[in-house]
Amino acid sequence: MSFYTDTATFNAAGAQSALSYHRAGGTAKALPAWIVRSASGSDAPPLVAIHGISRGAQEQAEAFARMALKTGRTVIAPLFSHEDWRGYQRITNRYRGDRALLALLRRLEQTGIVATDRFDLFGYSGGAQFAHRFAMLYPQRITRLHLAAAGWYCLPDRSAPYPYALGTTGHDEASWGCRMAGNRDAFLGLPLALYIGAEDTDRDTALRSTVALDAQQGFTRLDRIRTYKSAFEKQAWDRGISPRTSLTVLHGCGHSFADCIRIGGLDQHVFS
Amino acid sequence: MTSGTLTQTLARAKWAFSTRRVDPGDAAGLSTRFEDAGAGDLVLGRVMSIGSHRRIQLTTGRPSILYPEDLVVLACGARYAPDQFEGIAKLDADGADMLAGGGCLGQMRQRNSEMKAPTRIEPVGLLTSTDGTIINLADYALAPCPGRSDIPVIGVVGASMNAGKTTATAALVYGLRQAGWRVAAIKATGTGAFGDYNAYADAGAEYVGDFTDTGMVSTYLEPLSRIIPSMDRLVREGAEHGCDIAVVELADGVFQRETAAMLERLDVQDRFAGFVFACGDALAATGGVSVLRNLGIEPAVLTGKVSCSPMATGEAEAATGIDIVTKACLSDPAVANSLVHSMASGARLRPAA
Numbered sequence: 001m002s003f004y005t006d007t008a009t010f011n012a013a014g015a016q017s018a019l020s021y022h023r024a025g026g027t028a029k030a031l032p033a034w035i036v037r038s039a040s041g042s043d044a045p046p047l048v049a050i051h052g053i054s055r056g057a058q059e060q061a062e063a064f065a066r067m068a069l070k071t072g073r074t075v076i077a078p079l080f081s082h083e084d085w086r087g088y089q090r091i092t093n094r095y096r097g098d099r100a101l102l103a104l105l106r107r108l109e110q111t112g113i114v115a116t117d118r119f120d121l122f123g124y125s126g127g128a129q130f131a132h133r134f135a136m137l138y139p140q141r142i143t144r145l146h147l148a149a150a151g152w153y154c155l156p157d158r159s160a161p162y163p164y165a166l167g168t169t170g171h172d173e174a175s176w177g178c179r180m181a182g183n184r185d186a187f188l189g190l191p192l193a194l195y196i197g198a199e200d201t202d203r204d205t206a207l208r209s210t211v212a213l214d215a216q217q218g219f220t221r222l223d224r225i226r227t228y229k230s231a232f233e234k235q236a237w238d239r240g241i242s243p244r245t246s247l248t249v250l251h252g253c254g255h256s257f258a259d260c261i262r263i264g265g266l267d268q269h270v271f272s
Numbered sequence: 273m274t275s276g277t278l279t280q281t282l283a284r285a286k287w288a289f290s291t292r293r294v295d296p297g298d299a300a301g302l303s304t305r306f307e308d309a310g311a312g313d314l315v316l317g318r319v320m321s322i323g324s325h326r327r328i329q330l331t332t333g334r335p336s337i338l339y340p341e342d343l344v345v346l347a348c349g350a351r352y353a354p355d356q357f358e359g360i361a362k363l364d365a366d367g368a369d370m371l372a373g374g375g376c377l378g379q380m381r382q383r384n385s386e387m388k389a390p391t392r393i394e395p396v397g398l399l400t401s402t403d404g405t406i407i408n409l410a411d412y413a414l415a416p417c418p419g420r421s422d423i424p425v426i427g428v429v430g431a432s433m434n435a436g437k438t439t440a441t442a443a444l445v446y447g448l449r450q451a452g453w454r455v456a457a458i459k460a461t462g463t464g465a466f467g468d469y470n471a472y473a474d475a476g477a478e479y480v481g482d483f484t485d486t487g488m489v490s491t492y493l494e495p496l497s498r499i500i501p502s503m504d505r506l507v508r509e510g511a512e513h514g515c516d517i518a519v520v521e522l523a524d525g526v527f528q529r530e531t532a533a534m535l536e537r538l539d540v541q542d543r544f545a546g547f548v549f550a551c552g553d554a555l556a557a558t559g560g561v562s563v564l565r566n567l568g569i570e571p572a573v574l575t576g577k578v579s580c581s582p583m584a585t586g587e588a589e590a591a592t593g594i595d596i597v598t599k600a601c602l603s604d605p606a607v608a609n610s611l612v613h614s615m616a617s618g619a620r621l622r623p624a625a
Contacts (some may be wrong), residue, residue, distance in 0.1 A: 102450055102605055117452060137606045139613075141452050179606055182614030 019061060022108070029085075029095050031104040033078040034061035035113065042072030045119045045143045047270065048105070049077045050134075052125030053089070053206065056257060060124065063261045067271035074114040078104055080130075089129035090163060091137070092176045098134050122146040122270055124257045125206075129153070133163075136180035139187040146270050148195040149221050149255055151207045153228040156184055156235045160216055165231075188236040191244040195266055196225045197253030204255065221255065275300060282399075285316060285343035288375020290464035290489045292331040293412035296345075302397025303406055304365065309398055311361035312409040312489055313348045315377055317393035320367055324356070324388040329374045329466045338391060346370070346377040346393070347409050349489035351463045352528060355433045357383045357390060360493070367392045374465030376489050413487030420504045420543070421511035423456075424612065425518045427544040429535065429571075431551035431560040432525040436576030436599075438468045440550045441521045443575075443599040445475040447608025453517045454478045456510025460503040461530050462523030463490040479513035481506040491523070491530050499530055500540060507543075517612065520544070526563050535567050546615030548602075549594075550576030554587035561592045572615050573597045 023032045034057050047068070049060040057079040064075045078101060080088035088097045105116035121142050123131030128150035135145045136154065154177075155165040162168070162177030166184070180187070201220040203209060209219075217224040229247050236243035250264025260266040282296050291314060302316060309315070319342040327335040328344055338344075350361045351371035359371040362379040369380040369390035380390050399407040426444065430437040441457060448455045457472030459482035472480045483491050486502035507518045522531045534540045549564065549571035551557045557574050564571060571594055578584045579598040589596050601607045 096606075098606060099450070099604075102452070105452075106450075138451055138609055140609075176606075179610035182610035184613075185616065186613055 019065060021058075022113075029100055031078040031080065031100045033076050033104055033108075034058045035077070035108075036061050036065045036068045036075040037113070038069045038072050038074075040072045041074070044071065044073050046074040046076055046114050046116060047120045047122055048101070049075060050121070050123035050127030050130045051077065051079070052123075052127050052257065055079060055082060056124075059257065060122075060127075063257070064267050064270070067267045071271055073271070076105070076108065076114070076116075076119075089126040089133075091130060091133045092163070097130060098137055101134065102138075117141070118143050120144045120146065120270075122148070123150070124148045124260075125150060125255070133180070135190060136183055136187050139183050139190055142190055144191045144193065146193045146195065147225075147228075148257075148260065148266065149197060149200055150225065150228075151221060152213055152217055152224055153231075154180070155217070155228065155231040156180075156188060157231055159231070160212070164213065164216060184235070185239055185241060188232065188239060188241045188243065192229075192232060192246070193269070194225050194229055194245065194247045195260065195264075195269060196222050196247070196249055197255060197260055197264065198222075198249050198251045199254040202255065222249075278302065281343065282316065282345065285345045286328050286336050286338075287331045287345045288347070288373075289329040289331055289333070289466045289469075290347045290349075290375035290409065290484050291345055293485065294407070294409070295412070298401055298407060298411075299399040300402040301400040301404065303400050303404075304395075304397055305406075306363040306365045306395050306398065308406065309348045309361070309363040310408075311347075311349045311494070312487060314399040314407045314409070315346050315348055315363065315368075315393075316396040316399060317344050317346060317368070317377065318342070318396055319344060320392040320394045323370070323391040325370045325373045325391040327373055328370075333466055333470060335373070343396070344375075344393065345399070346375040347464070347489035349376040349378055349463070350492040351376050351378065351490055352492040352524060353433060353463065354524070355384050356387050357381075359390075363395050365395060367394055369393070372463045372465055372490075374463060374467075376463050408487070409484060409489055410487030414485055414505055414509055416501070417505060417508055419508070421508040421518075423507065423511045423516055423518055424545040424615075425507055425520055425543055426612065426615065427547040428519060428521045429531065429547055429549055429564075430522075430525055430576065431549070431556035433523075435525070435552050435556070436550040436579075437521050437523075438471050439599050440548055440575045440602060441468075441519050442471040442475040443602035444519050444548065444608055444611070445472055445477050447603045447605050448517060448519070448612070449476040450603075451605035451609040453609075453612075454515045456481070456507065456513065456515035456518040458482065458503070458506045458510065458518055458520045460506065460520050460522055461491040461499060461528075461534070462521075463492065464488075468521065477519075478515050479510040481509055485509070494530065496530070496533055496537070500534065500537075504543070526560055535564070535569065538568070541567070541569060545612070546572040548572060548611075549574050551588075552577040553581075554578060554584045554591060557588035557594075557596075558591040561594060570594075572611060575599065575602060
């Protein structure tokens with residue numbers, strides 16, 4: 001099997017777990033992943049953590065390791081490389097990030113590492129963009145959706161064409177909006193946990209800014225996450241679904257995953 | 273024939289796929305009361321002449337080339353196949369017709385003009401058990417089980433034989449499996465054969481079943497009171513194998529006797545989350561959708577050979593207002609997954625034209 005593991009011992013909080021880098025060779029576009037497994041395995045679903053455009057998969061795996069050890073859960077942090085996965089967060093690019101992630105999860109299950117039929121899905125920044133689109137495509141796979149500091153969202157309504165919402169245009173990409181709309185009721189029924197730094201209000205160069213997007217979702221990540229929460233809840237109520245949402249504002253944090261963990265305790269919120 | 277000789281004879285015979293659940297050791301004798309034969313009864317036969325079926329599908333899942341004088345074990349049965357034969361479950365001591373390669377022996381009533389005459393089989397005897405009763409496929413059926421499973425069921429129906437139903441079913445099974453579903457693939461009507469069965473298994477179905485598992489070599493001319501519980505039993509078997517969704521193919525076209533009778537019944541329609549309709553061209557799409565709509569069925573998508581042609585696809589979509597998807601689309605986990613959910617919500621998979 002062209003799937004092998006480099007294992008390094010990783011110490012956190014006085015306990016020991018294995019932080020492993022799983023490389024998948026042989027298959028074009030196969031995803032590698034950083035994985036944290038504790039010796040005391042739990043039946044709880046694994047946490048799949050999707051990095052932002054800085055590609056901090058290892059950083060996320062290490063950041064969640066302490067809580068993974070404490071709870072006995074497995075963390076899977078796939079790496080969408082700069083070289084192969086430009087624009088991975090959109091999912092619907094030429095190379096399909098959703099299929100690559102599904103394949104990775106299948107391989108991890110086939111090799112006996114962890115059951116991946118259902119899992120918590122976390123994403124930070126660009127990873128949150130990936131995560132909520134993936135969840136709209138495969139809601140039945142998700143036990144809880146955690147979105148942290150996405151730059152912008154695909155709103156689960158028809159207020160704009162895809163990818164800004166699920167409205168349609170004549171463009172081929174609109175099919176994705178229709179596919180996601182087909183799954184909408186299952187998606188809106190998911191527990192949704194949203195996180196944002198209280199100071200994540202910069203309009204930095206990584207933040208997509210257009211007149212239409214600003215008008216639809218707001219000027220900052222803080223504005224936009226509130227817009228998303230409202231749109232999600234409204235759609236849920238309109239469709240007879242009681243939304244299960246939360247928004248945690250992490251004080252003392254800007255747009256920094258490291259600060260969200262260190263200062264805001266994001267890992268504890270995600271594992272709570 | 274002594275029991276030892278019979279055992280040796282049966283060991284040399286080519287057992288057809290439709291008999292795969294049978295324990296050959298149960299055969300203790302042979303009966304030549306061929307006039308008593310009915311659907312599902314097991315027949316030891318000898319190949320008289322090779323006709324349209326040059327191979328027999330074995331229980332092991334491979335085809336075996338037939339030669340004159342070969343011994344075969346088949347099930348007596350009827351067959352409905354507009355591209356091949358129509359035949360009934362009746363045996364003549366002077367010779368019977370091999371109606372299907374999967375192991376269906378009967379009397380041909382009519383055949384497609386492009387077909388050769390059927391392969392002829394001389395019935396040697398009906399297999400009997402120790403008490404002298406004729407052994408029937410039903411003796412090996414899944415045990416009846418009251419109640420139905422509640423896993424979602426997607427129906428695949430078509431305009432005709434060879435419209436692309438099995439291709440669509442296998443593609444959908446693959447797509448759903450990629451999306452993380454554990455899929456049961458079931459052939460609810462038709463004639464026992466391993467082509468569909470193997471196609472489902474190859475696509476990754478966790479459970480594969482057909483009406484031969486419930487004791488029928490073919491569903492043609494069988495009463496709905498047998499076919500519908502058979503379908504329910506197979507879906508339930510899939511659920512008991514851990515499947516969380518079932519894809520059920522109904523054979524032939526929507527005009528086929530048993531398929532049409534099933535689709536007419538609201539209680540049967542209610543068993544399905546939705547339907548995929550496979551057809552060969554735009555006219556078949558239009559006609560088939562019209563038939564289904566008259567029954568109160570709105571297919572979620574159209575597929576089949578029509579989807580191979582962009583022009584035919586355009587015509588059919590314009591005429592029916594229903595999305596047409598290729599087998600590649602059905603194999604895509606995102607599309608297959610959305611299909612399941614959209615069946616519940618009534619959403620379209622593609623933007624309206």
